[in-house]
Amino acid sequence: MGQVVEVNHPLIQHKLTIIRDEKVGTKDFRALVDELAMLLTYEASRDLPLEEVQVKTPIQETTKKQLAGKKLAVVPILRAGLGMVDGILQLIPAAKVGHIGMYRDEKTLEPVEYFIKLPEDIDQREVLLVDPMLATGGSAKDAISALKKRGAEQIKLITLVSSPEGIQAVTAAHPDVDIYTASIDEGLNDDGYIVPGLGDAGDRLFGTH
Ligand SMILES: O=P(O)(O)OC[C@H]1O[C@H](OP(=O)(O)OP(=O)(O)O)[C@H](O)[C@@H]1O
Numbered sequence: 001m002g003q004v005v006e007v008n009h010p011l012i013q014h015k016l017t018i019i020r021d022e023k024v025g026t027k028d029f030r031a032l033v034d035e036l037a038m039l040l041t042y043e044a045s046r047d048l049p050l051e052e053v054q055v056k057t058p059i060q061e062t063t064k065k066q067l068a069g070k071k072l073a074v075v076p077i078l079r080a081g082l083g084m085v086d087g088i089l090q091l092i093p094a095a096k097v098g099h100i101g102m103y104r105d106e107k108t109l110e111p112v113e114y115f116i117k118l119p120e121d122i123d124q125r126e127v128l129l130v131d132p133m134l135a136t137g138g139s140a141k142d143a144i145s146a147l148k149k150r151g152a153e154q155i156k157l158i159t160l161v162s163s164p165e166g167i168q169a170v171t172a173a174h175p176d177v178d179i180y181t182a183s184i185d186e187g188l189n190d191d192g193y194i195v196p197g198l199g200d201a202g203d204r205l206f207g208t209h
Protein backbone atom coordinates (compact mmCIF):
# COMPACT_ATOMS: atom_id res chain seq x y z
CA MET A 1 0.00 0.00 0.00
CA GLY A 2 1.03 3.61 -0.43
CA GLN A 3 2.97 2.97 -3.62
CA VAL A 4 3.48 5.68 -6.24
CA VAL A 5 3.43 4.31 -9.79
CA GLU A 6 4.55 6.50 -12.68
CA VAL A 7 3.19 4.57 -15.65
CA ASN A 8 5.76 4.89 -18.43
CA HIS A 9 3.86 3.01 -21.14
CA PRO A 10 4.76 4.56 -24.55
CA LEU A 11 1.10 5.11 -25.49
CA ILE A 12 0.53 7.00 -22.23
CA GLN A 13 3.65 9.11 -22.65
CA HIS A 14 2.77 9.88 -26.28
CA LYS A 15 -0.82 10.93 -25.54
CA LEU A 16 0.19 13.01 -22.53
CA THR A 17 2.77 14.90 -24.61
CA ILE A 18 0.07 15.72 -27.16
CA ILE A 19 -2.30 17.30 -24.60
CA ARG A 20 0.50 19.29 -22.96
CA ASP A 21 0.67 21.34 -26.16
CA GLU A 22 -1.25 24.60 -25.56
CA LYS A 23 -2.32 24.50 -29.23
CA VAL A 24 -4.38 21.33 -28.69
CA GLY A 25 -8.06 22.29 -28.61
CA THR A 26 -10.91 21.16 -26.34
CA LYS A 27 -12.13 18.31 -28.57
CA ASP A 28 -8.77 16.54 -28.80
CA PHE A 29 -7.89 17.41 -25.19
CA ARG A 30 -11.13 15.82 -23.99
CA ALA A 31 -10.72 12.67 -26.10
CA LEU A 32 -7.13 12.11 -25.00
CA VAL A 33 -7.86 12.66 -21.29
CA ASP A 34 -10.44 9.88 -21.57
CA GLU A 35 -7.97 7.57 -23.34
CA LEU A 36 -5.27 8.30 -20.74
CA ALA A 37 -7.73 7.59 -17.92
CA MET A 38 -8.57 4.22 -19.48
CA LEU A 39 -4.91 3.26 -19.90
CA LEU A 40 -4.00 4.32 -16.35
CA THR A 41 -6.96 2.39 -14.94
CA TYR A 42 -5.84 -0.71 -16.85
CA GLU A 43 -2.58 -0.41 -14.92
CA ALA A 44 -4.19 0.49 -11.58
CA SER A 45 -6.56 -2.48 -11.76
CA ARG A 46 -3.82 -5.10 -12.10
CA ASP A 47 -4.42 -6.32 -8.55
CA LEU A 48 -8.20 -6.82 -8.77
CA PRO A 49 -9.08 -10.15 -7.12
CA LEU A 50 -10.41 -13.08 -9.17
CA GLU A 51 -12.49 -16.12 -8.26
CA GLU A 52 -13.32 -19.42 -10.00
CA VAL A 53 -16.61 -19.88 -11.84
CA GLN A 54 -18.16 -22.74 -13.86
CA VAL A 55 -18.70 -21.93 -17.56
CA LYS A 56 -20.28 -24.17 -20.23
CA THR A 57 -18.74 -23.35 -23.64
CA PRO A 58 -20.25 -24.75 -26.88
CA ILE A 59 -17.56 -27.43 -26.55
CA GLN A 60 -17.47 -28.37 -22.88
CA GLU A 61 -18.01 -27.40 -19.23
CA THR A 62 -14.99 -25.68 -17.69
CA THR A 63 -13.82 -23.73 -14.62
CA LYS A 64 -12.47 -20.23 -15.32
CA LYS A 65 -11.92 -16.90 -13.53
CA GLN A 66 -14.10 -13.85 -12.93
CA LEU A 67 -13.72 -10.65 -10.93
CA ALA A 68 -14.31 -11.26 -7.24
CA GLY A 69 -14.56 -9.29 -4.03
CA LYS A 70 -15.43 -5.65 -3.65
CA LYS A 71 -17.19 -3.84 -6.45
CA LEU A 72 -15.79 -0.56 -7.70
CA ALA A 73 -16.72 3.10 -7.56
CA VAL A 74 -15.20 5.83 -9.69
CA VAL A 75 -15.13 9.19 -7.91
CA PRO A 76 -14.08 12.23 -9.96
CA ILE A 77 -13.02 15.43 -8.26
CA LEU A 78 -15.08 18.03 -10.12
CA ARG A 79 -14.67 19.63 -12.54
CA ALA A 80 -11.61 18.21 -14.27
CA GLY A 81 -12.01 14.70 -12.84
CA LEU A 82 -15.21 14.43 -14.90
CA GLY A 83 -13.06 14.22 -18.01
CA MET A 84 -11.69 10.85 -16.89
CA VAL A 85 -14.95 9.07 -16.03
CA ASP A 86 -16.17 7.83 -19.44
CA GLY A 87 -12.81 6.28 -20.29
CA ILE A 88 -12.81 4.36 -17.02
CA LEU A 89 -16.44 3.22 -17.37
CA GLN A 90 -15.59 1.76 -20.78
CA LEU A 91 -13.20 -0.58 -18.90
CA ILE A 92 -15.39 -1.12 -15.83
CA PRO A 93 -19.00 -0.59 -17.00
CA ALA A 94 -20.51 -1.89 -13.73
CA ALA A 95 -18.72 0.65 -11.52
CA LYS A 96 -20.89 3.14 -9.62
CA VAL A 97 -19.96 6.84 -9.82
CA GLY A 98 -19.68 9.32 -6.95
CA HIS A 99 -18.90 13.04 -7.24
CA ILE A 100 -16.79 15.36 -5.09
CA GLY A 101 -16.98 19.03 -6.07
CA MET A 102 -13.89 21.01 -5.12
CA TYR A 103 -12.12 24.11 -6.39
CA ARG A 104 -8.93 25.77 -5.26
CA ASP A 105 -9.22 29.22 -3.74
CA GLU A 106 -7.27 31.38 -6.21
CA LYS A 107 -5.33 33.16 -3.45
CA THR A 108 -4.78 30.58 -0.72
CA LEU A 109 -4.76 27.53 -3.04
CA GLU A 110 -6.80 25.84 -0.31
CA PRO A 111 -9.46 23.39 -1.59
CA VAL A 112 -13.08 24.42 -1.13
CA GLU A 113 -15.65 21.59 -1.12
CA TYR A 114 -18.95 22.59 -2.75
CA PHE A 115 -20.65 19.26 -3.47
CA ILE A 116 -20.44 15.61 -2.51
CA LYS A 117 -22.66 12.70 -3.51
CA LEU A 118 -21.47 9.09 -3.19
CA PRO A 119 -23.06 5.65 -3.70
CA GLU A 120 -24.74 4.61 -0.43
CA ASP A 121 -22.60 1.45 -0.38
CA ILE A 122 -19.29 3.31 -0.83
CA ASP A 123 -17.97 1.53 2.28
CA GLN A 124 -18.36 -1.76 0.38
CA ARG A 125 -16.53 -0.57 -2.71
CA GLU A 126 -12.98 -0.10 -3.86
CA VAL A 127 -12.71 3.56 -4.83
CA LEU A 128 -10.85 4.96 -7.84
CA LEU A 129 -10.50 8.67 -7.01
CA VAL A 130 -9.67 10.52 -10.23
CA ASP A 131 -8.39 14.01 -11.05
CA PRO A 132 -6.07 14.93 -13.91
CA MET A 133 -3.87 17.16 -11.74
CA LEU A 134 -2.15 16.56 -8.39
CA ALA A 135 -0.55 19.93 -7.58
CA THR A 136 -0.28 20.99 -3.88
CA GLY A 137 -2.23 17.84 -3.06
CA GLY A 138 -4.84 19.80 -1.11
CA SER A 139 -7.82 18.70 -3.23
CA ALA A 140 -6.86 15.02 -3.30
CA LYS A 141 -5.98 15.00 0.41
CA ASP A 142 -9.35 16.47 1.41
CA ALA A 143 -11.25 14.29 -1.05
CA ILE A 144 -9.64 11.17 0.40
CA SER A 145 -10.53 12.36 3.93
CA ALA A 146 -14.13 12.92 2.82
CA LEU A 147 -14.25 9.41 1.35
CA LYS A 148 -12.80 7.85 4.51
CA LYS A 149 -15.27 9.80 6.65
CA ARG A 150 -18.07 8.08 4.68
CA GLY A 151 -16.60 4.64 5.21
CA ALA A 152 -14.43 4.06 2.13
CA GLU A 153 -11.46 1.90 3.07
CA GLN A 154 -9.81 0.91 -0.19
CA ILE A 155 -8.88 4.01 -2.22
CA LYS A 156 -6.58 4.47 -5.21
CA LEU A 157 -5.77 7.89 -6.66
CA ILE A 158 -5.38 8.12 -10.46
CA THR A 159 -3.98 11.35 -11.91
CA LEU A 160 -2.45 12.36 -15.24
CA VAL A 161 0.17 14.85 -14.00
CA SER A 162 1.53 15.04 -10.44
CA SER A 163 4.04 17.30 -8.69
CA PRO A 164 6.53 15.90 -6.18
CA GLU A 165 4.94 18.22 -3.59
CA GLY A 166 1.47 16.85 -4.25
CA ILE A 167 2.64 13.26 -4.05
CA GLN A 168 4.41 14.02 -0.78
CA ALA A 169 1.32 15.71 0.69
CA VAL A 170 -0.99 12.81 -0.19
CA THR A 171 1.35 10.00 0.86
CA ALA A 172 2.07 11.75 4.18
CA ALA A 173 -1.62 12.27 4.99
CA HIS A 174 -2.82 8.96 3.52
CA PRO A 175 0.00 6.36 3.42
CA ASP A 176 -2.61 3.68 2.64
CA VAL A 177 -3.51 5.21 -0.76
CA ASP A 178 -1.73 4.09 -3.94
CA ILE A 179 -1.12 6.81 -6.53
CA TYR A 180 -1.04 6.03 -10.28
CA THR A 181 0.13 8.85 -12.52
CA ALA A 182 1.27 9.32 -16.12
CA SER A 183 3.98 11.79 -15.14
CA ILE A 184 5.73 13.16 -12.08
CA ASP A 185 6.60 16.67 -13.30
CA GLU A 186 9.21 19.14 -12.00
CA GLY A 187 7.23 21.11 -9.42
CA LEU A 188 4.84 24.04 -8.92
CA ASN A 189 5.03 27.69 -10.03
CA ASP A 190 4.08 30.63 -7.77
CA ASP A 191 0.43 30.27 -8.80
CA GLY A 192 0.35 26.63 -7.73
CA TYR A 193 0.33 25.30 -11.29
CA ILE A 194 2.34 22.23 -12.20
CA VAL A 195 5.53 22.91 -14.21
CA PRO A 196 5.66 22.14 -17.10
CA GLY A 197 2.22 20.57 -16.59
CA LEU A 198 -0.57 21.20 -19.10
CA GLY A 199 -2.28 24.33 -17.73
CA ASP A 200 -5.68 24.35 -16.04
CA ALA A 201 -7.17 20.95 -16.80
CA GLY A 202 -10.75 21.98 -16.01
CA ASP A 203 -10.58 25.04 -18.24
CA ARG A 204 -9.00 23.08 -21.09
CA LEU A 205 -11.61 20.32 -20.81
CA PHE A 206 -14.62 22.63 -20.70
CA GLY A 207 -13.38 25.64 -22.67
CA THR A 208 -13.69 28.02 -19.71
CA HIS A 209 -11.32 30.52 -18.06
O1 LIG B 1 -3.51 19.63 -5.85
P1 LIG B 1 -4.23 20.96 -5.79
O2 LIG B 1 -3.32 22.13 -5.48
O3 LIG B 1 -5.46 20.93 -4.96
O4 LIG B 1 -4.69 21.29 -7.30
C1 LIG B 1 -5.29 20.31 -8.08
C2 LIG B 1 -6.73 20.71 -8.36
O5 LIG B 1 -6.76 21.95 -9.09
C3 LIG B 1 -7.55 21.80 -10.26
O6 LIG B 1 -8.90 22.02 -9.96
P2 LIG B 1 -9.50 23.51 -9.96
O7 LIG B 1 -9.44 24.05 -8.58
O8 LIG B 1 -8.82 24.28 -11.04
O9 LIG B 1 -11.01 23.26 -10.31
P3 LIG B 1 -11.55 22.72 -11.71
O10 LIG B 1 -11.13 21.26 -11.80
O11 LIG B 1 -13.02 22.90 -11.58
O12 LIG B 1 -10.91 23.55 -12.78
C4 LIG B 1 -7.41 20.35 -10.61
O13 LIG B 1 -8.49 19.89 -11.38
C5 LIG B 1 -7.37 19.66 -9.25
O14 LIG B 1 -8.64 19.37 -8.78
Ligand SMILES: O=c1cc[nH]c(=O)[nH]1
Pocket residue numbers: 080133135192193194195197198199200201202
Ligand atom coordinates in the same frame (compact mmCIF):
# COMPACT_ATOMS: atom_id res chain seq x y z
O1 LIG C 1 -1.33 22.68 -13.05
C1 LIG C 1 -2.41 22.64 -12.49
C2 LIG C 1 -2.52 22.74 -11.09
C3 LIG C 1 -3.76 22.70 -10.53
N1 LIG C 1 -4.83 22.56 -11.32
C4 LIG C 1 -4.73 22.46 -12.66
O2 LIG C 1 -5.74 22.32 -13.37
N2 LIG C 1 -3.51 22.51 -13.24
Ligand SMILES: [Mg+2]
Pocket residue numbers: 077078079080081102103104139202
Ligand atom coordinates in the same frame (compact mmCIF):
# COMPACT_ATOMS: atom_id res chain seq x y z
MG1 LIG D 1 -10.51 20.59 -9.28
